[in-house]
Amino acid sequence: MxxxxxxxxxxxxxxxxxxxxxxxxxxxxxxxxxxxxxxxxxxxxxxxxxxxxxxxxxxxxxxxxxxxxxxxxxxxxxxxxxxxxxxxxxxxxxxxxxxxxxxxxxxxxxxxxxxxxxxxxxxxxxxxxxxxxxxxxxxxxxxxxALHPILFELLPPKFTLPQLQNLYESVYNTTIDKRNFRQRVLATGLMMKLEDKDKSGSKRGAFYYQLNMQQYYANFQAFLNFIPNPGNLL
Amino acid sequence: MxxxxxxxxxxxxxxxxxxxxxxxxxxxxxxxxxxxxxxxxxxxxxxxxxxxxxxxxxxxxxxxxxxxxxxxxxxxxxxxxxxxxxxxxxxxxxxxxxxxxxxxxxxxxxxxxxxxxxxxxxxxxxxxxxxxxxxxxxxxxxxxxALHPILFELLPPKFTLPQLQNLYESVYNTTIDKRNFRQRVLATGLMMKLEDKDKSGSKRGAFYYQLNMQQYYANFQAFLNFIPNPGNLL
DNA sequence: ATTTTGAAGTGTGATTATTACACTATGAAA
DNA sequence: TTTCATAGTGTAATAATCACACTTCAAAAT
Incomplete structure (x- = not known):
């Protein structure tokens, strides 16, 4: 050789x-x-x-x-x-x-x-x-x-918005306004709301969502803003 | 051993x-x-x-x-x-x-x-x-x-705004509005305007700028927006 | 001297995105 | 039926981004 x-x-x-x-x-x-x-x-x-x-x-x-x-x-x-x-x-x-x-x-x-x-x-x-x-x-x-939807990989296929928010808050060690967060992530069109709820976290229950894989792959490289003022947090 | x-x-x-x-x-x-x-x-x-x-x-x-x-x-x-x-x-x-x-x-x-x-x-x-x-x-x-001021590394210590814009346009193979570009980059505070001009590119000459190294290092990790709609261009 | 030429430089209004912020809805348990 | 804890919702103020066209300058040509 x-x-x-x-x-x-x-x-x-x-x-x-x-x-x-x-x-x-x-x-x-x-x-x-x-x-x-x-x-x-x-x-x-x-x-x-x-x-x-x-x-x-x-x-x-x-x-x-x-x-x-x-x-x-x-x-x-x-x-x-x-x-x-x-x-x-x-x-x-x-x-x-x-x-x-x-x-x-x-x-x-x-x-x-x-x-x-x-x-x-x-x-x-x-x-x-x-x-x-x-x-x-x-x-x-x-x-x-901060830019790409990778954190979904840490969640089960069905997840709730409060779960997702917890995840982002814990990754960035910060707190995010609920209304702004929901608006922000739903605006990406990455998630589909399901019929059923997760009742483990509260009496009322939170709706499950799942990823829209089409959107997920299509938008993966786009610069999405998942958290406010990302530059301040890194 | x-x-x-x-x-x-x-x-x-x-x-x-x-x-x-x-x-x-x-x-x-x-x-x-x-x-x-x-x-x-x-x-x-x-x-x-x-x-x-x-x-x-x-x-x-x-x-x-x-x-x-x-x-x-x-x-x-x-x-x-x-x-x-x-x-x-x-x-x-x-x-x-x-x-x-x-x-x-x-x-x-x-x-x-x-x-x-x-x-x-x-x-x-x-x-x-x-x-x-x-x-x-x-x-x-x-x-x-698209996010960090690395392209300055490709320019000489003294450069003009038209040069810088050329660089960005050539990296992204796009054209950028002059007024918006200048506003955008000057807003970062990364550059200091010098007294003298580069006369090689035009009769009038374009003012030289140089990096403010303080700002440069301080803001390097911040998410700066150097080009419009970056997500579309990658 | 005057005109021409070509690039440098400048400002504003419309649109869109981001932020701050507080109450109601739900359903189980007490 | 009241309590409790979490889920869910809207709007107005502010800031960022975008689209867009004319003037200034200085050398070169006339």
């Missing part, structure tokens, strides 16, 4: 920042690392890129390994390549962030990794430079969600 | 998409590839990541190698890792895009690589998946410039 001689080869890993929303706060899923170094420390779910797989395939594999989920929102975030980030051997890490419906996850939990959900404000110390990865992912999700 | 045994190591490269603006059109800088495979074909400037350098260091090194420039705008774009993208040996490429002042470049040109500027509409066939890299870079620059 011909090779590019004299060049250094190195390890390539993929690490996933997995976001979920429990109705209250935005959380990320961490595992207890299963091997040395830093064994049993809290860590992002990750793994080495295998010889025949692409980076997207690797990240999907890793996500499925932990959550059992496929076909979820997964986007490449950034590649971290500081030469000393892994003390054992140089390893470059391509990070992805995933947005999953926390309910779908809970039923298919793979417990090999002792995974746990942590609210973003209470993320434990992480190994290597994973703290930076999480920070960057937080920034990115806020940035992107 | 302890290592992660049994994992495959692979080559890591950095490729740079270098943008410049000549006053007329937005261009990228390409080189004739100096080694096999695909020797002498048009290619992005790139190189392998060296054992002791970070990815940012590698991209800066590569950019300097070609242009002689340091301290220019350089941002990580995306990492391409399709296992078959390089036919010789698996090589993952971390791409960066650079925005440079084309005038600064011309004086320090390194000709070892037979570099040439190509208008974005007339980019020749590129090797491997570099076509995808360029497409993505184009999208990213449009996306980002």
């Amino acid at each position: 011909i090779r590019y001689s004299k060049q250094t080869r190195l390890l390539l890993a993929v690490d996933c920042i997995i976001f979920g929303f429990d109705g209250e706060t935005l959380k990320i899923l961490l595992i207890k690392r299963g091997f040395q170094p830093e064994k049993d420390k809290w860590s992002l779910m990750g793994g080495f890129v295998q010889p025949t797989e692409s980076l997207d395939q690797a990240s999907n594999r890793i996500l499925k390994q932990l959550t059992g989920l496929e076909g979820v929102y997964l986007e490449q975030l950034h590649t971290f390549g500081n030469p000393l980030r892994d003390p054992i051997e140089r390893t470059v890490s391509v990070t992805y962030f995933a947005l999953i419906d926390i309910n779908k996850y809970e039923t298919q939990l793979s417990s090999d990794y002792h995974p746990e959900w942590f609210p973003l404000k209470r993320v434990p110390k992480l190994i290597f430079d994973q703290q930076d990865m999480v920070e960057l992912a937080k920034k990115r999700i806020r940035y992107k969600a | 302890i290592r992660y045994s049994k994992q495959t190591r692979l080559l890591l490269a950095v490729d740079c998409i270098i943008f410049g603006f000549d006053g007329e059109t937005l261009k990228i800088l390409l080189i004739k590839r100096g080694f096999q495979p695909e020797k002498d074909k048009w290619s992005l400037m790139g190189g392998f990541v060296q054992p002791t350098e970070s990815l940012d260091q590698a991209s800066n090194r590569i950019l300097k190698q070609l242009t002689g420039l340091e301290g220019v705008y350089l941002e990580q774009l995306h990492t391409f890792g399709n296992p078959l993208r390089d036919p010789i040996e698996r090589t993952v490429s971390v791409t960066y895009f650079a925005l440079i002042d084309i005038n600064k470049y011309e004086t320090q040109l390194s000709s070892d690589y037979h570099p040439e500027w190509f208008p974005l509409k007339r980019v020749p066939k590129l090797i491997f998946d570099q076509q995808d890299m360029v497409e993505l870079a184009k999208k990213r620059i449009r996306y980002k410039a």
Whole structure:
């Protein structure tokens, strides 16, 4: 086999920042690392890129390994390549962030990794430079969600407007006027009102909505304004 | 030395998409590839990541190698890792895009690589998946410039408003009303009007402006609207 | 000297988007 | 039938955006 001689080869890993929303706060899923170094420390779910797989395939594999989920929102975030980030051997890490419906996850939990959900404000110390990865992912999700309807990926297929508002408020750590929020999001035409209500949150019940997938895909790249004064909040 | 045994190591490269603006059109800088495979074909400037350098260091090194420039705008774009993208040996490429002042470049040109500027509409066939890299870079620059004042990086320190407008019009392949454009950009407070004029473009001459760096850094993350209806143009 | 020329520069009114803000409706439980 | 907690609704004021056409300047030509 011909090779590019004299060049250094190195390890390539993929690490996933997995976001979920429990109705209250935005959380990320961490595992207890299963091997040395830093064994049993809290860590992002990750793994080495295998010889025949692409980076997207690797990240999907890793996500499925932990959550059992496929076909979820997964986007490449950034590649971290500081030469000393892994003390054992140089390893470059391509990070992805995933947005999953926390309910779908809970039923298919793979417990090999002792995974746990942590609210973003209470993320434990992480190994290597994973703290930076999480920070960057937080920034990115806020940035992107201010303009594009990605947060729906965190909700079940049927959701209520109060749920959606909670989600936005928790992502941006702010409060939004109910009337303005409803007007704003309904004006996008992304949501269809359903007949039935969610009665879990109140006696009166709140109407369910679901995404209009046509509109969703058509408008995904448009600059939608989901939150007031987004620039102030990032 | 302890290592992660049994994992495959692979080559890591950095490729740079270098943008410049000549006053007329937005261009990228390409080189004739100096080694096999695909020797002498048009290619992005790139190189392998060296054992002791970070990815940012590698991209800066590569950019300097070609242009002689340091301290220019350089941002990580995306990492391409399709296992078959390089036919010789698996090589993952971390791409960066650079925005440079084309005038600064011309004086320090390194000709070892037979570099040439190509208008974005007339980019020749590129090797491997570099076509995808360029497409993505184009999208990213449009996306980002719609919200953040990055295009100033393509202009000399002193520039005129007609120049700036030309730049925006050429990036978005559109025309913008002069009055609205001036109002819009001056309202950001990013620019300071200078005493002297550029007389090269007209008899009357256009006033030079320069960036107010305070404002520039302070407002960089804010969502500024530089072009009308950005969502329609991306 | 006067005129021509070509780009630079300027202001306003109409439309649209955004914001602030407070009460009523519902239905279960007490 | 009253209480309670959350769901749901409208409007007016303000701000942002858009469309649109003429004047100013200074060099070059006459």
